[in-house]
Amino acid sequence: MCIVDVVGGRDLYEVLGIKRDASVPEIKKAFRKLSLKLHPDKNPGDEDAVKKFAEVASAYEVLSDETKRKKYDTYGEDGLKENGGGGGGGGHDPFDVFSQFFGGGRQRHPQEPSRGNDVTIPLRVSLADLYNGKNVPFTVRRKTVCHHCHGHGAANSDDIQTCHECGGHGLETRRVGPGFIQQFQTQCNKCGGKGKIVTSTCPVCGGEKTVFADVELDLDIEKGTPDGHEIEFEHAADEHADRAAGHLRFRITTVGHEFFSRDGDDLYMDMSISLREVRPI
Structure with missing residues (x-):
């Protein structure tokens, strides 16, 4: 503004x-x-x-x-x-x-996304497993909201105080001159526009609001799953304190087979045989 x-x-x-x-x-x-x-x-x-x-x-x-x-x-x-x-x-x-x-909207402050970034992980799967189907356990290391501060970044609730610089509004009012005199409202540098100041950081996350944790997932690869297919887990990517987690996707990449190749739902195999084997005498 x-x-x-x-x-x-x-x-x-x-x-x-x-x-x-x-x-x-x-x-x-x-x-x-x-x-x-x-x-x-x-x-x-x-x-x-x-x-x-x-x-x-x-x-x-x-x-x-x-x-x-x-x-x-x-x-x-x-x-x-x-x-x-x-x-x-x-x-x-x-x-x-x-x-x-x-033309167009105001370009100063792009709207915050409603959720975090989506993450896509390539997953190599053998042709046999795609043909027969398989359940694959997978461990993902991702950021989760800190269980101690619940995403506030403070040691306890008493350590979250109203910013005295902006009075909790997250904006600073400035007047500049001479000549034209303008009054600007800009994001408060002290609190970063949040209106709150953390006086003592969380001992678990160090004020980062998130910590790394291992999450176990079960990937259900159905029979006939095509190459390039994506298995999606909603809101299973990195968590954020101020918005929902993005989606986590696994993109199937087929590992080549020694004998068989695939065309859609069909399997093919190249085999060299002699003329005698084709037309027995």
């Missing part, structure tokens, strides 16, 4: 690096070039770039709108403030301006 409040400062044409009689295509071209260059995704941790990105978005929002541009040219930013227009006291999000220009 990023709120911009312009209360007086640099010339909007200067912000975009254009002349006062610039055409709409020239305004759009300038905004495209600067916004792509200054976008926070391309400048992680650079607060100066974030500030300039907000200034560029604010300037474009005004100058790309014919009505707002006329008010700005006539009365300056005071004329925009009277009606709460962009760039004049009303809050707006520069990322909304960016997404409206380029």
Whole structure:
């Protein structure tokens, strides 16, 4: 979330690096070039770039709108403030301006996946076992949520405290200037956006929230299982404290046979025989 409040400062044409009689295509071209260059995704941790990105978005929002541009040219930013227009006291999000220009959703904070990554393990199986079917016990070493802290990473519940830096909101509010004055809400560096601080880590997982454990699985290989077939165990991949585990899959790879080859459900064998064996005399 990023709120911009312009209360007086640099010339909007200067912000975009254009002349006062610039055409709409020239305004759009300038905004495209600067916004792509200054976008926070391309400048992680650079607060100066974030500030300039907000200034560029604010300037474009005004100058790309014919009505707002006329008010700005006539009365300056005071004329925009009277009606709460962009760039004049009303809050707006520069990322909304960016997404409206380029299309698509906001790109700053990709949505967290609902579960962890899926894992696929290749499994070599003999042709005989695929033909006859077989139950294969398999041991998987994976991450599981710590049984001691239950995924909190703290020694006990009293060691989880509200972050004093952000007041438990997970966001910090910052104001930067001079010129354009912007108020930004960014992820709290102290707590990493969680709003909580662990004062004493779990003695079992060391604050990692997960530990490694061996899990026994039974793979039921049915008769006629094709090469490349996947046997899936839902939510059997690494566990996570904040989301469900991904799926674990075993992909069948056929080990070649000394005599037989397979074509679908059929077995073939190449055999050399003499003419006498074909037509007995």
